[in-house]
Amino acid sequence: MAGLRRKLKFLVTLMTVNLFIFILVFHRGGQDKGHNKVLVPSKRFWSKLAPSQAxxxxxxxxxxxxxxxxxxxxxxxxxxxxxxxxxxxxxxxxxxxxxxxxxxxxxxxxxxxxxxxxxxxxxxxxxYMRCRSYSLVVDQPHVCQKTRTGEPPFLLLAVKSLAPHFDRRQAIRQSWGRAGVLANRTVVTVFLLGNTTAVDHHPDLSEMLRYENAHHRDILQWDYRDSFFNLTVKEVLFLDWMTTRCPGAQFIFKGDDDVFVNTLRILAFLKGLSGPRARDLFVGDVITNAGPNRNKKVKYFIPESLFVGTYPPYAGGGGYLYSGDLARRLHGASQHVPLYPIDDVYTGMCLRKLALGPEKHKGFKTFDIEEKYRRNPCAYKGLMLVHSRTPQEMIQIWAWLNDPNLTCQ
Incomplete structure (x- = not known):
């Protein structure tokens, strides 16, 4: 019986070898035939361009x-x-x-x-869609050089704000945006402003802004109309400023002035990153499979005469975190993408030009957390961002997180 099994095993092995040889010969023969035949494309690689109606x-x-x-x-x-x-x-x-x-x-x-x-x-x-250059009326040319360590900042916090939002900026300075050394890392904060004009019924706050900047030295202001659709202008102007004034920043958080950011959690997250993961980092609350809103009653309305198609994946504009290396590449890519009236979508378009996409992180809660958890200090311990919070709530949450007696399961 054992002899019969050995013979059967030998026959199966022999058949397998023969089959392999047959496949190999057939494959090589097919390749040889291909070498003798010139393949001519049936049509041009580049198709004739047709104008878009949008x-x-x-x-x-x-x-x-x-x-x-x-x-x-x-x-x-x-x-x-x-x-x-x-x-x-x-x-x-x-x-x-x-x-x-x-x-x-x-x-x-x-x-x-x-x-x-x-x-x-x-x-x-x-x-004014073609305009990308506006004069910088308030600059901080040395903000990234005068760090306590004498090195470029590990984390640059760039906060989009409006001139009248004095209370929000001050609450951020006293809480999550406090500049200096935090968890042994250098943090620098700047606030990004345009001009609030009489056309938009804003009072003249220039004197108060001058006083604020003289005291804190953290305001960047450009001479353009600070409106919702011009947030994209603010994006490209910041990237231009960053590559000139703060090119050594390792990581950047960019967000609104009504979010709470757990800077301690962000620094802990960044500590473990290296290599390509750190170089191509772009994380936030990512929106996918979205397109232009055609409802004229919402502020995100986009008419078909302006844009057709779907949006690339993008991180919600409440705030996102990315590397300084990627910021420099985004600056270059933005020159190849026309300005779009929604800034977070525009950033997603620039990422797509780099063959990259944002990464979704559950620590970004741009649509808030459940109401029953909002007064629980431990609910914020593992989060990076929550939207939205008042200036008073920002200071309260920051005090919770820095309480040495806080214990969370």
Whole structure:
């Protein structure tokens, strides 16, 4: 019986070897045949460009042409009889463009079909959509150099604020945004402001701002209209400032002035990061499979004449955490993406240009936590961000987390 099993095993092994040899020979024969045959594509790799009906999409097509030499070559002037090879169409040439991008572009009044019926905030955004350069009227050129350790900050806290929000800024200074050395790491805080104008019915607060800045030296202010749609301008201006004034920052938290941030938890999280994980870090409360809101009654409304398509994954603008290395790359990518009126979506677009995406982290609660836990100090122990909190609540929560007698299960 044992002999029979040995013979059967030998036959199975022999058949397996023969089958393997057959497959190998067949595969090589197929490769040899391929070497003798020239494969000719049935159509051009680059298809003929067709203009988008949506204004933002068309601006992106123009930028893609400018920054993609292969695409530009495929659509360059050519007298070939090939129907797919034509001169660059007028809509891509952008003829008649004012060389000063910060002058209002009145061509949008005819290029956006429903321009006259759009709300004023859209008209203002479209007229100045090309402008990315505004003068910095309040700067902190040495804020990242005068750290106690003499080294670049480990964590840069960049807080989007408005001129009238004095109480929010002061509460942040006294709580989670306190600059200095925290958990043996250097933390620097700056507040990002534009101009509040009489057009938006704001009082003149310039004297109070001057006093505040003289005392704290942590305000950055640019000379542009500080509106909801201009938060994207604030984003690109901050990236420009960061690469110039604070290029050595290892990590950046960027968020609103009505969120509570557990800076201690963030520092503990960052402590264990290294290599590619640290270099490409971008975490927050990520929104996926989203698209433009077509409801005219909400502030996030985007008309079809402006944008069509779906949004890339993006982190909610309440706040997100990313590396300084990635911030520098985002600065470069932003030059290849037209300004979009929703800043967190725009940042997601820039990430996509880098073939990256944001990472969702359960510690970011941009839509708050359950009401029954909001007065529980331990509910904040493992979180990085909670939205939204009043100035008084920020100070209270920070006191809870720094209480040496606080014990949590």
């Amino acid at each position: 204004y933002w999409n068309r601006q992106q097509q123009r930028l893609d042409l400018q920054h993609n030499p292969i695409l530009a070559a495929s659509n360059s002037n050519n007298t070939s009889d090939d129907d797919d090879v034509r001169p660059v169409p007028d809509w891509l040439n952008d003829t008649g463009l004012n060389p000063d991008p910060c002058q209002p572009d009145y061509r949008v009044t005819t290029h956006v079909k429903d321009y006259n019926s759009l709300p004023p905030r859209f008209k203002d955004f479209l007229l």
